[in-house]
Amino acid sequence: MTEEKNKVQFLSGNEACVWAGIHAKARFFAGYPISPATEIAEMCAQELPKHGGFYIQMEDEIGSIAAVIGASLGGLRAFTATSGPGLALMQENIGYAAMAEVPCVIINVQRFGPSTGIATKPAQSDVMTTRWGTPGDHSLIVLVPSGGQECYDLTIAAFNLAELFRTPVIVLTDAVIAHLREKVTFKTKEELFLINGDKRVLRVTGLVHDNFGYSSDVPEVAEKLITRLAQKIEGYQALLPRPRFYGPERPEVLIISFGISARAARQAVYLAEQEDLAVSLLELxxxxxxxEEKIRKIGAKAKTVLVAELNRGQVQREVRACGISPEKVRGINKIDSTVITPSEILNEILTIIKKNN
Amino acid sequence: MVIPDYKKYLAGERLPHIWCAGCGNGVILKALLIVLAELNFKHEEILLATGIGCICRAGDYVSFQRFQGTHGRTLAFVTGLKIARPDLKVFCLIGDGDCAAIGMGHLIHAARRNLDVAVLVANNLNYGMTGGQFSPLTPSKSLTSTSRTGKTETPLDICRLAEAAGANYVARTSVFHHGELRKFIREAISKKGFSLVEILTPCPTYYGRYNKIGGPGEMLTWFRDKTVPLNKYLQMNPEEQKDYFWRGKLVERDTLDFYTQGEKMKRPDD
Structure with missing residues (x-):
């Protein structure tokens, strides 16, 4: 486990995810090489056997997630890592894990898409794919780290939440934070709070099933199951990692962002502060x-809400759906495979403030 | 023959099953359960893994541990499961569409890895659950709901494929040959490493009806007449072979299985 002298590390986001897995007692990784997530598989192949774990390279991403689910049912904490095209292949079995309630963690390092896109460049355009990529009403958890430390912390949280809610959890990073090398402080044993699952395979199926794991096509059984699956996480949002808030409570402009774009937004808030502008950031x-509730509450106090993301407004749509008046919500988006810079956000802020007054 | 108490493995309260009258799936399930009773497995030692298709509903009728995956992916799920639980005895019951079409990649790789699992392929020569479409194992010229004038594609010999991929045990029989069926299932389950038994089974509702073979009884005698022992089959010329299924044992060997191989390769300093 983490020794005091090794506590502070200099790691890339991908490496931080692997160490988080190892510290969270994940002992199984199944994967398939894909940029920009490959380092996770490489490092798991190297490190997991040293910790009594297993690495298996599957024949494709469909097989990877299937093996992860199988290992999880066998009592091992299990995870996989992929990017856009691989995530697309995993979708059916992610739905299976939601339906059969199998804990598992998927690290999705977002790259520019759709399709093969630009394999080594970042994007934040898998927002909806992670939520609705698998058919049917279901719920799952998606966490969005914005740097090395968050990759580490949120991946540990992902393993715990997967066990707690018996659900797939996706850690959604991107090509930049995956390779950005930063200071990461490891947790000590006492700080980990691991939740332990049990070690029994019971009766598991992806068909609609009753409480005993036998398949059923009775409408009442189907309704009860789907309602429970759809609501089991929504009702306990207080247990999930909360958004971070920086800046004054009643800002002229509230930036809502996540991942690498939130890093630029943090700097933009700092720059705005230097110019005595009331700008805040809500980092998901x-x-x-x-x-929703948090965004509705905080958004109500802001004059303008600016959503910064590397896509054509996937989170912006959700922010509008929270009940914030549509004319108040604006977006700063980039879809040229480069990241949003702090000065670009600051310029947008200045334009908005000029218009508002 | 004294039939051992196989009913302890049967979830009797789940019956009647959903299979059509004259379907061979019940025969396969019973043969499996009899073998389990002969080998006297405890409930917690064994797991039945299935996929999607007619035969895959078998999991609903067993009283022991059951895993049903997604269509074609059963062996990929089992790969992870067997790494986590090498002690668990796993049998897969999958259909011809499941293993030879959508899941063929996983079948090849599971055999290549020599995963310690017994795969029983219920080959009813078509997709029964969806209404009788042709599968990769459907013989040429067969009439199905998606080949109304006869299937033009060449069928696949899944047994030879498993052999080439590295399976430790491969055999083929039909539900008509019940003694042989139980023998092959017993040998497959007892073999360490990847084993595959292809079981020809009647689908009178679709394949039998479309191809005018007749009802359940006629389909069974059809399998009797259409199958020849492997050595006899090998003496036939290729044109003759097209009209028959060989049956018998194709491979029996003892290559190290996936898990044992991995354990052996671990260096002490790892």
């Missing part, structure tokens, strides 16, 4: 279920 840590 849990993307799904969407923190």
């Amino acid at each position: 840590q849990t993307l799904w279920p969407f923190p």
Whole structure:
């Protein structure tokens, strides 16, 4: 486990995710090479056997997530890592894990898409794919780290939440934070608070099933099951990582962002502060279920809400759906495979403030 | 033959099953349960893994541990499960569509890895659950709901494929040959490493009806007449072979299984 002298590390986001897995007692990784997530598989192949764990390279991403679910049912904490095209292949079995309530963690390092896109460049356009990529009403958890430390902390949280809610949890990073090397402080044993699952395979199926694991096509059984699956996480949002808030409570502009764009936004808030502008940032840590109430509350106090993201407004749509008046919500989006810079956000803030007054 | 108490493995309260009258799936399930009773497994030692398709509903009728995955992916799920629980005895019961079409990649790789699992392929020569479409194992010229004038594609020999991929045990029989069926299932389950038994089974509702073979009884005698022992089959010329299924044992060997191989390769300093 983490020794005091090794507590502070200099790690990339991908490496931080692997150490988080190892410290969270994950002992199984199944994967398939894909940029920009490959380092996670490489490092798992190297490190997991040293910790009594297993690495298996599957024939494709469908097989990877299937093996992860199988290992999880066998009592091992299990995870996989992939990017856009691989996530697309995993979707059916992510739905299976939601339906059969199997804990598992999927690290999705977002890259520019759709399809093969630009394999080594960042994007934040898997927002909806992670939530609704698998068919049917279901719930799952998606966490969005914005740097190395958050990759570490939120991946540990992901393993615990997966066990607690018996659900797949997706850690949604991107090509930049995956390779950005930063200071990461490891947790000590006492700080980990691991939740332990049990070690029994029972009766498991992806069909609609009764309480005993036998399949059923009775409408009442189906309704009861789907309602419970859809609501089991939404009702307990207080247990999920909360958004971070920086800046004054009643800002002229409230930035809502996540991942690498939130890092630029943090700097933009700092720059705005230097110019005596009332600008705040709400940095999401849990993307799904969407923190509607929090956003509604904080958004109500802001004159303008600016959503910064590397896509054409996927989170912006959700922010509008929270009940914030549509004319108040604006977006700063980039879809050229580069990241949003602090000065770009600051310029947008200045334009908005000029218009408002 | 004294039939051992196989009913302890049967979830009797779940009956009647959903299979059509004359379907061979019940015969396969019973043969499996009899073998389990002969080998006297405890409930917690064994797991039945299935996929999607007619035969895969078998999991609803057993009283022991059951896992049903997604269509074609059963062996990928089992790969992870067997790493986590190498002590668990796992049998897969999957259909011809499940293993030879959508899940063929996983079948090849599971055999290549020599995963310690017994795969029983219920080959009813078509997709029964969806109404009788042709599968990769459907013989050429067969009439199905998606080949109304006869299937034009060449069928696949899944047994030879498993052999080439590295399986430790491969055999084929039909539900008509019940003694042989139980023998092959017993040998497959007892074998360490990847084993596959292809079981020809009647689908009178679709395949039998479309191809005018007749009802359940006629389909069974059809399997009797259409199958020949492997050595006899090998003496036939290729044109003749097209009209028959060989049956018998194709491979029996003892290559180290996936898990044992992995354990052996671990260096002491790891």
